Amino acid sequence: MGVMADVEQSVGIRGRILSFVRAPNGAGDEGSYVYLRDGMLVIRDGRVEAIGPASELEGTLPSGAPVTRYEHELIVPGFIDTHIHFPQTQVIASYGAQLLDWLTRYTFVEEQKYSDPGHCSRGATFFLDELLRNGTTTAVAYGSVHPQSVDAFFAESEKRGTCMVAGKVMMNRNAPPALTDTAETSYADSKALIERWHKRGRQRYCVTPRFAITSTQEQLEAAGALLREFPDVYMQTHLSENLDEIAYVLSLFPDAKNYTDVYDKVGLLGPRSFFGHCIHLAEEELQRLADSRSVAVFCPTSNLFIGSGLFDLANTADAKRPVRIGLGTDVGGGTSYSMLQTAAEAYKVMQLKGQNLPPISAFYMMTRGNAEALSMGAEIGSLEIGCFADFVVLDSKATPAMLHRMETIEDLIEEELFVLMTLGDDRAVRATYVQGQKVHDRQNSS
Known part of the structure; x- marks a missing residue:
């Protein structure tokens, strides 16, 4: 990991994308987030230039612009x-x-x-x-x-x-x-x-x-x-x-x-x-x-x-x-x-208090929620146009136990997020990007 590379070239990141638009009102609040099952981020000069369905955006990229594909992982804000x-x-x-x-x-x-x-x-x-x-x-x-x-x-x-x-x-x-x-x-x-x-x-x-x-x-x-x-x-x-x-x-x-x-x-x-x-x-x-x-x-x-x-x-x-x-x-x-492990312990604390922490609320807290607390909601914490392209690629099948549990998952948002925050840790982080540049890759990490 070293000095940031040139960030001016447009690049595409394709895969499943999740980003929050507001705080969830409990479990099942689908209006609190945007989920693209086959989405694309277009990144230029370190920021999100466009986000939407891959079928609509891939053709808008300049000729020769690189596209990185994550077929099975989940892309969320850093x-x-x-x-x-x-x-x-x-x-x-x-x-x-x-x-x-x-x-x-x-x-x-x-x-x-x-x-x-x-x-x-x-x-x-x-x-x-x-x-x-x-x-x-x-x-x-x-x-x-x-x-x-x-x-x-x-x-x-x-x-x-x-x-x-x-x-x-x-x-x-x-x-x-x-x-x-x-x-x-x-x-x-x-x-x-x-x-x-x-x-x-x-x-x-x-x-x-x-x-x-x-x-x-x-x-x-x-x-x-x-x-x-x-x-x-x-x-x-x-x-x-x-x-x-x-x-x-x-x-x-x-x-x-x-x-x-x-x-x-x-x-x-x-x-x-x-x-x-x-x-x-x-x-x-x-x-x-x-x-x-x-x-x-x-x-x-x-x-x-x-x-x-x-x-x-x-x-x-x-x-x-x-x-x-x-x-x-x-x-x-x-x-x-690991913020994933932190969210897991937060869930357990809530259980001991007779309360509940839905996974979408936990993921909101560690992304857009914490950005809003910093008064930086326009800069970080989401994948909206104009935000810095800081994001993490999560692998919900990163360990044998996670893979085994995911075989029974039907809801590829809330149930999957709960598996990630309960069983996940640094091993679930497939890659981390800052300003659209990959700064950590699990496969190449010592």
Whole structure:
């Protein structure tokens, strides 16, 4: 995987194509998506130039334009991960701890290595390889406290032509000295990174105070100042993940009404703000997130692995005061880079909550839904004309167990999607494309 090739030539991709047009209203909502049984994408200059039945579009291609055919696979928009930690690739699968102990024993130890630019570069290469191998073409990622981690991440993303959202972690207390900055340096470093990378090609900056425990009031105010100074950047942090965490936050901020209020007072809520986890929120906090159009990110594999709790999707999205919701892997607390596996665990969490997650809703969440949460619905997350041609080719018969199960499938949309999200993982990703260029091919992958 390397530098993007020339993307100006028109090309065709032919096969079964699925793309969502709106959020599904439950299982069986065929109006929420477009499905072409024999469809074609025409791609030029990295974007979708046309989409429709192959019989109508193949003849419109310029003479000699290449056409790639996927006869049996399913083509869907590239997956979007709205919460993941770039420096935690070697923290994943760390045994036996809940959140605060887990951070101290594993995460803070590993993240100190990102003071080394060479380590940052190697980590970024692995990280982007792994995302693309799993069909993820956009992610909202945490860097380490070191600015060079974000430089390495964006530089690697820029080479591949991917759209990534990321930021340097801000943390000035309750962490090892080698991982702390100050309110002043975190502001200055973040501002420099914004000026260097935000809207440079497809890269987007995300102001990133790790969470209230590791930031003083002064540093959180610095984060709010950055959002006011650069209103089109994003913001990410953690909120209400663990009961001990919540108690600790309230002891550090005794004047706050609740955990959400800590961030609200300094101006961190808003439509471009992503709050990871949001498991144990009171009604007043949910109302405030809804009013501010902030995004609560559901991270099921992490919540289960670290024992934090079960996200209440139905209550969070309640029509009386709906909170916008994203879906994320939260690697390395999360246990898989695969958005398919993340959706499978989300389904199980919903079952434990007495709720249900239809497969079309899950696939909407990890494509158009997450794009809408990023306010990028016109750019990514669907295969509409004008969108970047970021897509993944899925093989629902990738393993013996999947092939065996598919022999009984009659509905080649909803039942097939459920097989993919329940039994699928990186092996189900036949190929991944960014701006119409193949950046991962399972058959040629080592």
